[in-house]
Amino acid sequence: MINTDFRKRVDKALHDEFFRGAVKRTTEKLRNGRINQNKTLVDVQEWRSRANALRSHTVQNLDKYLDEFSTKLEENGSKVYWAMTDKEAVEQINTICAQKLAKSVVKSKSMVSEEIHLNHFLEKNNIEVIETDLGEYIIQLAQQTPSHIIVPAIHHTRGSVAELFSKVGDEQLPAETPALTAFARKVLRQKFIDAEIGITGCNFAIAETGSVVLFTNEGNGRMVNSLPDTHIVIMGMERILPSFSDLDTTLALLPRSATGQKITSYLSILNGPKKQQEADGAKEMHVIIVDNGRSRILGSKYQEVLNCIRCGSCLNVCPVYRQIGGHAYGWVYPGPIGAVITPLLDGLDRWGELPYASSLCAACSDACPVRIPLHELLLELRKDKVKLGNNTKEKLAFGAYSVAFSSPTKYKLIKKVGRKIQIPFVKNGKIRGGLPAPISEWTRTRDLPTLANKSFHERFEEIQRGE
Amino acid sequence: MLYPQAVESTYNVLKKLDVTVDFPKDQICCGQPSFNAGYVDEAARVARKLIQAFENTEYIICPSGSCTAMIRDNYPTLFKDDPKTLAKAKELGNKLYEFSEFLVKVLKVKNLGAKYKAKVTYHHSCHMSRLLGIKDAPIELIKNIEGIEYIELPNNQDCCGFGGTFSVKMADISSAMLEEKIANVKSTGADILLGSDLSCLMNISGGLSREGSPIQTMHVAELLDRGLPK
Numbered sequence: 297m298i299n300t301d302f303r304k305r306v307d308k309a310l311h312d313e314f315f316r317g318a319v320k321r322t323t324e325k326l327r328n329g330r331i332n333q334n335k336t337l338v339d340v341q342e343w344r345s346r347a348n349a350l351r352s353h354t355v356q357n358l359d360k361y362l363d364e365f366s367t368k369l370e371e372n373g374s375k376v377y378w379a380m381t382d383k384e385a386v387e388q389i390n391t392i393c394a395q396k397l398a399k400s401v402v403k404s405k406s407m408v409s410e411e412i413h414l415n416h417f418l419e420k421n422n423i424e425v426i427e428t429d430l431g432e433y434i435i436q437l438a439q440q441t442p443s444h445i446i447v448p449a450i451h452h453t454r455g456s457v458a459e460l461f462s463k464v465g466d467e468q469l470p471a472e473t474p475a476l477t478a479f480a481r482k483v484l485r486q487k488f489i490d491a492e493i494g495i496t497g498c499n500f501a502i503a504e505t506g507s508v509v510l511f512t513n514e515g516n517g518r519m520v521n522s523l524p525d526t527h528i529v530i531m532g533m534e535r536i537l538p539s540f541s542d543l544d545t546t547l548a549l550l551p552r553s554a555t556g557q558k559i560t561s562y563l564s565i566l567n568g569p570k571k572q573q574e575a576d577g578a579k580e581m582h583v584i585i586v587d588n589g590r591s592r593i594l595g596s597k598y599q600e601v602l603n604c605i606r607c608g609s610c611l612n613v614c615p616v617y618r619q620i621g622g623h624a625y626g627w628v629y630p631g632p633i634g635a636v637i638t639p640l641l642d643g644l645d646r647w648g649e650l651p652y653a654s655s656l657c658a659a660c661s662d663a664c665p666v667r668i669p670l671h672e673l674l675l676e677l678r679k680d681k682v683k684l685g686n687n688t689k690e691k692l693a694f695g696a697y698s699v700a701f702s703s704p705t706k707y708k709l710i711k712k713v714g715r716k717i718q719i720p721f722v723k724n725g726k727i728r729g730g731l732p733a734p735i736s737e738w739t740r741t742r743d744l745p746t747l748a749n750k751s752f753h754e755r756f757e758e759i760q761r762g763e
Numbered sequence: 764m765l766y767p768q769a770v771e772s773t774y775n776v777l778k779k780l781d782v783t784v785d786f787p788k789d790q791i792c793c794g795q796p797s798f799n800a801g802y803v804d805e806a807a808r809v810a811r812k813l814i815q816a817f818e819n820t821e822y823i824i825c826p827s828g829s830c831t832a833m834i835r836d837n838y839p840t841l842f843k844d845d846p847k848t849l850a851k852a853k854e855l856g857n858k859l860y861e862f863s864e865f866l867v868k869v870l871k872v873k874n875l876g877a878k879y880k881a882k883v884t885y886h887h888s889c890h891m892s893r894l895l896g897i898k899d900a901p902i903e904l905i906k907n908i909e910g911i912e913y914i915e916l917p918n919n920q921d922c923c924g925f926g927g928t929f930s931v932k933m934a935d936i937s938s939a940m941l942e943e944k945i946a947n948v949k950s951t952g953a954d955i956l957l958g959s960d961l962s963c964l965m966n967i968s969g970g971l972s973r974e975g976s977p978i979q980t981m982h983v984a985e986l987l988d989r990g991l992p993k
Contacts (some may be wrong), residue, residue, distance in 0.1 A: 306933075306965060307935065310936070395935065508971070616933075618921070619936055619940055620939075655925065655927075655940070656926055658890070659893065661893075662893050675798075682802055694805045696807060697797060697809070698794075698802075698805035698809050700809075702808045702812040711764060734928075734931035735931070737930075738934065741970065746765075748767045750767060752770035752774075752786070755767055755771060756786040
């Protein structure tokens with residue numbers, strides 16, 4: 297059975313024409329951008345294979361590389377924390393905030409911070425949190441969650457942004473991009489200066505050098521990690537790359553896959569807090585390495601999903617995401633990658649409908665820069681869901697199917713009976729309704745063909761007899 | 764069972780090309796509906812019967828991209844713990860060709876000398892184009908029919924919304940996908956939508972028929988068969 301909350305979310309999305317139009321336009325732009333920029337790599341398939349080998353090797357040896365990374369970080373003067381759960385992660389951050397008597401925190405974009413519900417937690421403790429990525433800032437003001445991994449405010453327009461900003465600024469702003477960005481810049485600049493702590497995510501963590509690598513396009517990430525005295529990095533434990541030279545592969549693929557850019561606008565590589573002779577940077581750097589269910593995936597048949605570099609390209613090609621957008625998926629990560637990792641990180645029993653929110657068209661696997669076989673993993677989750685065994689009706693139906701469709705005599709009988717049963721429902725050679733679920737689900741929007749009077753099995757016998 | 768004409772046309776086209784065609788009567792289904800819904804044991808039972816039915820065949824021609832992909836890609840997974848069936852499944856996979864693939868790759872025929880006057884477009888079904896990597900073969904066959912005007916379908920990489928049980932489990936999403944596919948089909952101005960997968964065609968034709976559209980849907984083999992000199 298499909299969870300009713302999921303149905304409600306899908307229903308809401310499907311009835312929001314404005315939202316669907318925005319999602320279609322933006323994902324199409326991103327998908328074409330990726331395809332066009334990939335052409336500049338000469339042989340993108342070779343790059344994908346290399347990225348797959350690199351990520352698979354890293355995830356396979358994650359314990360070793362995490363150890364190397366954390367040792368290097370400490371040598372370079374950062375503090376390292378290990379958080380098994382979302383709760384542990386937010387508590388560690390809260391403790392740092394308390395030590396620094398922080399009243400104000402600025403953040404740059406981080407999906408793992410969404411996963412641990414960081415903003416909610418800090419705000420509850422009377423700490424002001426400001427998202428400084430423009431898209432994230434917009435959805436923070438709108439009290440929403442991201443609906444896309446890369447373009448969190450994909451569902452907003454100039455008009456809706458002008459409305460939100462006008463409220464904050466207590467002035468009437470025009471729905472024009474230059475005026476709106478100028479406003480955000482003005483507000484955020486002061487926030488950067490006032491904040492005691494800056495929190496960023498981490499696109500890649502290099503084990504060899506203990507470096508935290510950030511890809512951003514607005515420059516806000518650099519302000520977050522250099523203006524406040526304290527910089528906290530939150531990272532999923534699988535963000536690792538073994539050596540500095542490995543960055544080459546992801547540097548080529550991540551911006552291309554995410555936004556169709558050859559290179560990211562700002563690339564920050566942070567090796568630790570500011571040294572005495574240095575002019576810029578935070579005085580303290582704290583790195584929170586978050587597990588939150590990831591180690592359960594290690595060593596399982598789903599391990600490859602940890603290869604993900606969070607580019608969002610699977611969202612941009614997914615025909616399901618295209619129709620329903622990100623919020624319908626219900627958790628932090630939407631699209632095909634979300635349909636795979638949400639049940640893995642937060643429980644298949646709670647998110648059992650997500651593996652079925654796919655037509656298994658494999659567009660995701662085809663687009664993935666690190667070649668995660670997403671549609672195959674969705675299929676594995678379906679197998680696991682079936683093993684949970686809470687859909688007796690469906691189990692019986694497929695049991696009957698397997699009996700009838702593995703026996704020529706029973707199959708013949710089914711056809712014969714079927715042709716009789718369908719008679720009252722056939723109108724002008726089609727079935728338009730009147731049959732029970734699940735067929736009624738089909739006939740709500742589509743006609744169904746009738747069983748042919750003569751199957752090719754029967755026709756072939758005639759052909760052989762020379763008829 | 765639903766579209767015997769497509770199979771008969773496949774038979775006719777092959778005969779025309781001097782292929783000796785048999786139709787093993789014990790064949791039923793590849794098991795894909797069950798496999799893709801997560802019911803593996805049920806799929807294996809159906810698949811075993813199919814493997815058995817084709818044990819003595821030289822080449823197997825399948826007028827369906829997704830059934831071909833099921834047998835080639837998924838049978839090895841399905842029987843990974845059953846070495847005896849696994850060997851037979853792999854052998855079956857090696858002998859198996861999708862219809863247009865067999866014509867273009869094995870028989871090396873791209874032009875059948877068929878004539879048919881119509882404006883057509885083609886739906887690239889997902890498993891055929893992405894899992895089997897067959898995109899050009901059906902198009903070449905279509906374009907070589909004399910009198911055919913071929914119009915490319917916009918956004919043809921997108922799924923039509925069928926997806927097996929997806930079409931009834933997530934009927935609303937499936938229908939939204941279909942709605943977009945139909946709008947794209949109509950924008951081409953084609954009289955006929957061609958395809959290589961009857962399940963996708965069943966979905967698209969179901970939607971077209973519901974809105975009373977005159978656009979016909981048919982398998983590539985059917986159009987070739989219609990155009991062949993009798």
